[in-house]
Amino acid sequence: MNTIDKLLGRMTVAEKLGQMTMTSASYAVTGPVIAGDSTESIRNGTLGNLLNLVGAKHVHEMQRIAVDESRLGIPLMIGFDVIHGHRTIFPVPLGEAATFEPRLWELTAREAARETAADGLAMTFAPMLDVSRDLRWGRTVEGPGEDPWLAVQIARAKVRGFQGADLAQADSVAATAKHFCAYGPVMGGRDYASVDISERTLREVHLPAFAAAVDAGVASIMPAFTELGGIPLTMHKALLRDYLRGELGFDGVIVSDYNAIRELIHHGVAGDIVEAATLALKAGVDIDMMAEAYRHGLPVALERGLVTIAEIDECVLRVLRLKERLGLFDDPYRRGSTAEAAEAIAARRRLAREAATKSLVLAKNSGGTLPLRKDLRRVCVIGPLATAWREMRGPWAAAGYEEPSITVLAGLRSALPSAEIVHAEGTAISGTDTSGIAAAAELVADSDAVVLCLGEAAEMSGEAASRSSPELPGEQRALVEAVLDRAARAKVPVVVVLFSGRPLIVSRLMERADAVLIAWFPGTEAGNAIADVLTGRASPSGRTPVTWPRALGQIPIFYSQRNSGRPENPQDHFTSKYLDLPNTPLLPFGFGLSYGRFSYANLTVSPESARASDTIEVAVEVTNQGARAAEETVFLFIRDRVASVARPLLELKGFTKISLGAGETGTARLRLPVEELRFLGLDFEPVLEPGDVEIHVGPCADPAQLLSSRVLLRV
Numbered sequence: 001m002n003t004i005d006k007l008l009g010r011m012t013v014a015e016k017l018g019q020m021t022m023t024s025a026s027y028a029v030t031g032p033v034i035a036g037d038s039t040e041s042i043r044n045g046t047l048g049n050l051l052n053l054v055g056a057k058h059v060h061e062m063q064r065i066a067v068d069e070s071r072l073g074i075p076l077m078i079g080f081d082v083i084h085g086h087r088t089i090f091p092v093p094l095g096e097a098a099t100f101e102p103r104l105w106e107l108t109a110r111e112a113a114r115e116t117a118a119d120g121l122a123m124t125f126a127p128m129l130d131v132s133r134d135l136r137w138g139r140t141v142e143g144p145g146e147d148p149w150l151a152v153q154i155a156r157a158k159v160r161g162f163q164g165a166d167l168a169q170a171d172s173v174a175a176t177a178k179h180f181c182a183y184g185p186v187m188g189g190r191d192y193a194s195v196d197i198s199e200r201t202l203r204e205v206h207l208p209a210f211a212a213a214v215d216a217g218v219a220s221i222m223p224a225f226t227e228l229g230g231i232p233l234t235m236h237k238a239l240l241r242d243y244l245r246g247e248l249g250f251d252g253v254i255v256s257d258y259n260a261i262r263e264l265i266h267h268g269v270a271g272d273i274v275e276a277a278t279l280a281l282k283a284g285v286d287i288d289m290m291a292e293a294y295r296h297g298l299p300v301a302l303e304r305g306l307v308t309i310a311e312i313d314e315c316v317l318r319v320l321r322l323k324e325r326l327g328l329f330d331d332p333y334r335r336g337s338t339a340e341a342a343e344a345i346a347a348r349r350r351l352a353r354e355a356a357t358k359s360l361v362l363a364k365n366s367g368g369t370l371p372l373r374k375d376l377r378r379v380c381v382i383g384p385l386a387t388a389w390r391e392m393r394g395p396w397a398a399a400g401y402e403e404p405s406i407t408v409l410a411g412l413r414s415a416l417p418s419a420e421i422v423h424a425e426g427t428a429i430s431g432t433d434t435s436g437i438a439a440a441a442e443l444v445a446d447s448d449a450v451v452l453c454l455g456e457a458a459e460m461s462g463e464a465a466s467r468s469s470p471e472l473p474g475e476q477r478a479l480v481e482a483v484l485d486r487a488a489r490a491k492v493p494v495v496v497v498l499f500s501g502r503p504l505i506v507s508r509l510m511e512r513a514d515a516v517l518i519a520w521f522p523g524t525e526a527g528n529a530i531a532d533v534l535t536g537r538a539s540p541s542g543r544t545p546v547t548w549p550r551a552l553g554q555i556p557i558f559y560s561q562r563n564s565g566r567p568e569n570p571q572d573h574f575t576s577k578y579l580d581l582p583n584t585p586l587l588p589f590g591f592g593l594s595y596g597r598f599s600y601a602n603l604t605v606s607p608e609s610a611r612a613s614d615t616i617e618v619a620v621e622v623t624n625q626g627a628r629a630a631e632e633t634v635f636l637f638i639r640d641r642v643a644s645v646a647r648p649l650l651e652l653k654g655f656t657k658i659s660l661g662a663g664e665t666g667t668a669r670l671r672l673p674v675e676e677l678r679f680l681g682l683d684f685e686p687v688l689e690p691g692d693v694e695i696h697v698g699p700c701a702d703p704a705q706l707l708s709s710r711v712l713l714r715v
C-alpha cells in the first residue's frame with residue numbers, strides 16, 4: 001500500500017469531505033482575510049483546499065496550520081484565477097490568441113506560473129478553453145476565440161506553460177481546463193443561460209480543446225456552470241465520467257465551478273443540497289468549490305444510502321494524488337520560499353511588452369496613416385481610454401501589481417519625446433455627459449495627428465458581463481463623430497485605438513477613421529506596446545481570432561459556416577442572405593494588416609495524392625511588396641467539398657509566420673498530416689474519406705484572398 005492509500009485508511013468521513021471542499025479566503029489584494037471558521041476547519045482537518053488567498057506569507061501560515069496543527073497534517077491546495085498573468089498582466093486571452101504565436105502562449109503561462117508559485121500558490125483555474133461565436137457573451141474575452149483548431153493549439157501551449165516539465169517544481173502550478181464544456185453558446189449570449197447545440201457541434205467545436213488539454217496532461221478540469229440540453233455540466237455523467245474519464249482517460253481532479261453544486265437546485269435537477277451533492281459526486285466531481293454541498297450534503301446522502309464511501313474515496317484519492325504530484329507532501333512551502341531575481345522580473349516585463357505588441361491588430365490603415373511620422377509636431381490624444389490605466393489590464397487581473405499599467409498617453413509621450421502631446425478625455429467610457437466633446441474636438445484643429453482611444457471598460461466583458469448591443473458605450477459615438485468631422489475639415493488624420501474584450505459593432509467607425517488599431521486589453525505594458533506600433537518601432541502582426549460582424553444581426557458569424565443548399569447569390573432571391581446586409585463580415589477571421597504589403601504566389605502541395613500516414617507539405621511564395629520589413633501570418637485552411645457529412649466552407653489546419661524585408665520574397669512552409677483531415681462521420685466516428693480535399697492558403701479566412709490547390713486522398 002502506498003502512502004496515499006495508507007493515509008486514506010486513517011481518514012474520518014469528515015476529513016475526507018474536507019479534502020473534497022474548497023472555500024474562499026475572502027480575497028483582498030492587500031492581504032487575505034481568512035474567515036475564522038475556515039482557519040478552524042483547516043486546523044481540525046475538515047477543509048483541504050482554498051481559493052483566493054495570495055501572498056506567500058499568508059499561504060505559508062495557512063499551510064503551517066494544516067500541516068502542523070491538523071491531525072493528519074495534509075497540506076492545503078490553494079488555487080487562484082490566473083487568467084492572463086498574475087502580478088504582471090499580459091494581454092487578455094482573446095488578445096493573446098491574436099498573436100498566433102504558440103511560443104508566446106506557452107511563455108506567458110510559464111511566467112504567470114512563476115509569479116503564481118512565488119505567491120505560494122499551487123493551482124490555477126486556467127486556461128479557459130471555451131470557443132465563442134457570440135460576441136454578446138462577455139466571457140469571449142477569456143477564451144481562444146471562434147476556432148476549435150486554434151483552441152487546441154492554445155490548450156496545449158497553456159498546459160505546458162503552467163505545469164512546466166514537472167508539476168512538483170517550485171515554479172509549476174496545476175492548470176485547470178475550463179469551463180467544460182460548450183459554455184460559449186449560451187442562449188442570447190447571456191452568461192449562465194441554457195445551451196442547446198447539436199452533438200456534432202459539441203464534438204467538432206467544443207470538445208477538441210479539452211481533449212488536447214487532457215492529452216497534454218492537464219491536472220484539473222472545471223465543469224461549466226451551464227446546462228447542456230437540460231443536463232447541468234456539474235452533474236453530467238455522460239460527459240464527465242463516460243467521456244472525460246472513460247474515453248479520454250482523464251485521471252486528474254474535477255473541481256466544480258463557484259457554488260455550482262448548490263446551483264443544481266436552481267437548475268431544477270436537485271431538490272436540496274443532499275441531492276445536489278449526490279448528483280455531482282455520481283458524475284465524478286472531486287472538489288466542491290464554495291457550495292458547502294459535500295460537507296453538508298454527503299453525510300446525509302451516505303446515511304440514506306444514496307452514495308457509498310467508495311465513491312467518496314475515489315475523489316479523495318484523486319485530490320491527494322494531485323497534492324502529491326504537486327510536491328505538497330514533500331515540502332508544502334516550496335512555492336514562495338525564494339525571492340525572484342530582479343532580472344527575472346524585468347525579463348517578464350519585456351515579455352509582457354512583446355505579447356502586448358503582437359496582440360495588436362491593425363484593422364485599417366488608409367493612405368499609410370500609420371506609422372506616425374517621427375517629426376510630428378503636435379499629437380492630440382483624445383478619448384476616455386487614453387489615460388485609463390486600470391482598464392488596460394482587462395478583466396481578471398485580480399492580483400495585478402498595484403502600480404499603474406502604462407497608458408496610451410504615457411506610452412506616446414515616451415515614444416515621441418520631441419512632439420507636443422495634448423490630451424482631452426472628451427467623454428467618459430459610459431454615461432451621458434457630452435459636455436467635454438466640443439472642446440476635445442477643437443484640440444484637433446492645430447494637430448498633426450489624432451489618436452482617439454475608445455472602447456469598453458474592462459468590466460464590460462468577462463464573467464456576468466454580456467452585452468445585448470456591443471457598440472461603443474456611452475457617448476463615445478458622439479465623440480467620434482465630432483472629432484472626425486473636425487479632423488476632416490482640418491485635414492488631420494485620425495487613428496483610432498479600440499479597446500474591447502470582444503468584437504464591437506463599429507462599421508461606421510471603421511469606414512470613417514483613417515486607421516484603426518484593435519488593442520483588446522493589452523495588460524501592464526499596454527501604452528508602450530501601442531506606442532511601439534503607432535510609431536513604427538514594431539510592425540503590427542496580430543490577427544483577429546474572431547470574426548467581426550458588420551451588424552449585430554449577423555451573429556453568430558464565424559468563418560467555418562457550412563455552405564447550405566442555397567448559398568448566397570445576389571442574383572437569386574431565394575438564396576441564403578439578408579435583404580439589408582451582405583453576408584460577409586466587417587473583418588474576417590485572421591485579418592490583420594502590417595506595415596508590409598504581402599502578395600502570395602506559387603502554392604504547391606506535395607504529394608498531390610496522399611495516404612493516411614502521409615504528411616502533406618504545403619509551400620507558398622510570399623513577397624513583401626511594401627517599403628518596410630514586416631511579419632506575415634500565413635494560414636492554411638482546408639475544404640472537403642464532398643463528404644458523407646456536410647463540411648464547413650473552410651477549416652483552419654495550420655498557420656506559420658514569415659518575416660520579410662522590403663521587396664523580399666520568401667517561402668512559407670506548412671505541414672499538414674493527413675490525419676488532420678479526419679472528421680466525424682455519420683456515426684460520429686473519425687473517418688478519412690477518399691477523394692479530393694481543397695487546400696487554401698493566404699492571409700485570412702476571406703476566400704477571395706486565398707490561393708487554392710487540392711490533394712487527392714487515397715484511403
Ligand code: BGC
Nearest residue numbers: 051081125178225257258463
Ligand atoms: C468562474 C470561474 C472561476 C471561479 C473561481 C467562477 O465564477 O466561472 O471561471 O475560476 O469563479 O474564481
